[in-house]
Amino acid sequence: MIKRFSIQRTGEISMKIIWQGLKVTFGFFLVGGLVFASSVFAVLLYAKATGKEPAIFASSPTAIIATPTAAVKAAQTPAPTPVAQIKKSAMIDAPVFAQLPELPAGCEITSLTMLLNYAGIAKNKMDLAAEMPKDETPATLNADGSIASWGNPNTGFVGDVTRKTRGFGIYHSGLFPLLKHYMPQAIDITGESFDMYEQQIARDIPVIAWTTIDFNIPYKWVTWETPTGPLKTTYAEHAVLLVGYDENNVYLNDPLSGKKQVQVNKAQFIESWTAMGKQGLTYLKK
Template sequence: MTVLWKGIQVTLALFLITGLLFASGVFGVLLYAKLTGQTWFRDPTVAYAEQEAAAAKAAATAAPPEAKPVERPKSVLLEAPHIRQLPELPSGCEVTSLAMLLQFYGVDKSKMDLVPEMKKDPTPIRYNKNGSIAYWGNPNTGFVGEVTGAAKGFAIYHTALFELLKAYVPTAQDLTKEPFSKLEDQLIQGVPSVVWTTINYKVPDNWIVWDTPIGPIETTFMEHAVLLVGFDEQYVYVNDPLAGKSNKKIDKEAFIATWDAMGRQAISYTKAK
């Protein structure tokens, strides 16, 4: 009996020692975790919530996805009014082209309505002994000569014609000297432009010079103006007041060369927002 009791005591002592060793081991592990910042034995609910918060923070600070670039249209063709300058205005390509632009905008004005409103340079013409022009008006000031053909007529340039456009369109824009891509952008936005070119769409070789009240000017009687209504990769399309044809197709490279030769003149407007 004594032997049995001693055996039980030894067994209990072993269990007690084992329990103390286990408890001290667990305590040591927890203490180490506390001191080192390890997250063993954490509440899984808390850990999951912290992971969710970290993911949300990462998503909020991440750079937004890049927007896909909008592809620029390769061709545009607008349906704009076409008006012939003949027979009333043999020298009136610019004011006739302006009438087309205004009617497209929604202003009910004919070419003949606009003629008396167009600025004019009344400087009389004087000739040299050899018959060349010595002194005359300046198209940047107003129309030079007689637009109806009753006497010699020449032209009006963007600076003077722009004032008439602005009188009817508050958002009028003088796009002179802008790159041709700007005129294409206008068409993409649904707006045509009055542009200066030449009658045969070729760069002129017959330039002439005369003196004016504001200084000499170099120009050509091949000067012409049309309404630019479209483009594609190879051609531009114009409403030509002299040719009597709408959507006239012109080689783009040749057209840009003549437009450049005539000072890259163009007037248009911005669509109201």
């Protein structure tokens, strides 16, 4: 009887010891949890007060946020991959051809000739002029002799490139199919920032750009009706091959003068290029 009581008493003591141990352990967990919660609250409070995102909640630096407009644009025209750090200056030794005397209105097709020959595609300006898309809508005149209606340079060359009769020019969307025919990697970068033009040149890739004959903002604009609606333009419209830049200037092969690496003030050129719709054609390296 005494032995049985001793065993029972020993069991009760053991249970009390176990129970005390569990209470102590639970207490440690409870205190630890409270400390952790307090720490998290303090970090979040600091983030709220400073506007800085805590490192433990920071987004991954490799996260990609897609924008629908960028995705649509990329699908339409592949853009060059931005260079890590653009060079402060660059210069391309591209061949130069003169539009005169055969093509008085042929600055765009002559600039295309320079671009293709630099890329290793041996084509002459006369063959390309014959292949160039054309809008053959005839010109009609107002009573004062100004143009009332004519073709659209966004569709094809307007008028006579030889200027034996009235001739005007062609814009980026009209000329792009011919460039694309010879260079499947061709891209139309019209509307992009001038930084992209410099990035192309930094990669040793020239760019056809639309400007004016004197590289200034046009002082006179004209408007005529086309088969697709009214067109506002200037007779000073011109196209060149951009081949270089530095901090203050751009350098271009000018088909009108037949000179290469002509220096033009960058700010001035950008103003004229902007006035002409930021038009540009180039290509991606294979």
